[in-house]
Amino acid sequence: MKLFHFFLGSIKIIFKGGKGYYSWIVFLILILIWGLGGYINQLQDGLGVTNMSDSVSWAFYIGNFTFLVGVAAAAIMLVIPAYIYNWKPIKEIVIFGELLAITAVVMCIGFIVVDIGSPVKFWHMLPIIGTMNFPDSILAWDFFVLGIYFLINLFVATYLLYSLFIKKEYNKSIVLPLILLSIPAAIAIHTITAFLFNAIPARPFWNSALLAPRFLASAFCSGPAILIILFQVLQKTTKFEIKKEAIWTIAELMVYAMFIYLFFTIAEFFKEFYSDTEHLVFWKYLLFGIGENKELVPYSWLSIFMGTTAFILFLIPRTRKNIITLNIGAVLIYFSVYIEKGLALIIPGFTPDVLGQIHVYTPSIDEIRITVLIFSAGALLFTFMLKIAIAIIFNNYSIDKLELE
């Protein structure tokens, strides 16, 4: 009964908001509808509406999926420093990190669903009702770790908010082990997603043991960037209080991550360019183009430029502790990693293809619309969950208030 009240209260709170809130929601719904049109086209005509081909058989959708796995993983990793450095608003950091992780996993599933050719047959890869190829297929592993990670986060976030809502102390012996479990699970989802690509010898571009470590390092850059901005927005608009020092510590951790990310990338560059084997061709396509084909060149350099600038801004203590340059750095590193995962990771893996042919790929308008659909749906979900969490945590929205209404 109380659980029912919790859901009822949550739904009620979603509809309460000022002008700013409602315009944000309407904006999201409008672009969501625009994106939905693209998905309807794809459902009718098949994946032919994308610019993917037998040569470039995975592309923008899988790139976005990979990026969001990183966001999902990194959101929870902030829990470690929050414990170690004993930041005061630890409960809030845990909850908001978890809400971000839940959103990112939902969006990941969205990108998988739009990428598969026969989504109604998805159950074929499930255990028991389907014939899952476990343990041979890394996709089967990815399904398990993403599922477990999603359930842990969903349960802990809901349980914490529910306890606050019904004004009962939450059970630490349930929550703490689950939060601790979610940390290795976070590492697992990104590692296994990297293994998905990296153990395919047919694609030398991915066939590097550094892929999983690079994934983790880049995720430690992009995920906390979102949280840094989110915490500031919360501080401005709610009673949420986070010490400046805590933000700076997050930024400091991001510098280490960026340094490792840069180091791994340079290590990879060195090995490829100095060896100068035929496998270099993929890096050449990405960074310089091959002949007339320079589709990715501007993006890869933009990503490198943004990443390096962010690294410098975060490295110098004065710019790290200046709120404006800090935020610029956070936005730059976010987009740098987004381009790296969204465009620069998947497409060069297929260009040239296994038989040495170049088939040019750039996302089609329907692919962009579907990507917008998933991002707007994700933003909507995240907004709603934040709204509920803020009301319960900061505005003492509780079961008593619901009954008063």
Add this chain to the structure above:
Amino acid sequence: MQKGKNNSRRDFLKKLSLGIGGSAVALSACNSPDFDDFLQKNFKTLSKEDIDEIILNLEKKYSEKYGKKFSVSAEPAIDNTLFGYALDLSRCIGCRRCVYACVDENNQSRDPQIHWITVLQMDKEKGIDYMHSDIHYNPELVPEEGHFYVPVACQQCANPPCVKVCPATATWQEPDGIVVVDYNWCIGCRYCMAACPYGARHFNWSEPIVPDEEMNPISHYLGNRPRPKGVVEKCTFCIQRVREGKYPSCVEICPTGSRKFGNMLDPESEIRYILENKRVLVLKAELNTQPNFYYFFGV
């Protein structure tokens, strides 16, 4: 026993999908043959009776759809058979007759075009070098001066990376060495396409189009029967022909006799003769895919 188990699972699934009711497709197609299609299990796990029933329904469906008598075989692998293929690089002239014979025989989509065989034109000076090869060569006459040709299709690897990665076990290797796809079971994730080092797997990005009059009605369930959109397909050594004792259509059409095919377990076969008396090579041997498809220099 087997049958009873299937029924209960089928019932369970039926109830489950009805209960969920989330899938608009499933709901709108309730109790129709399409719905049975939706619930059909992985071909590998079906009983003999189930297969017979499915084949009968398919033959009826295709015969009506294409206006001609359609046969769908589910002929299993022949005992003591391991198919092998050998292609004579010194004889191939790059005419691409094999490409189109394959399209006709195996009902590949004409629009968008799907070709199971890709012919690469190589520079004689460079040897087998994919990065400098050309698939779009289009001269008046082949072969062209200074070039040789390497046709590539599924290599029917003994250690197939595509089979390993499939999350749904929708593709597997048959006892006679042929790697097949269950088109009803494939979810279209294309992981196998990323894993194949030979570009042998092809995806139906849109609804495949084959004119009714060009449709080859003699088909195999795991081979050339019509495919839906959103699934992966590939060369099966013409499974519908070779399990009946015939040659694959690419072998029959080849004007230079470059293509050799047979049972590698039969000591009298031509393929065995080539393996023993010619020197053969396999593509991308360093990847340990162990192809059952060999290349050799006959002259």
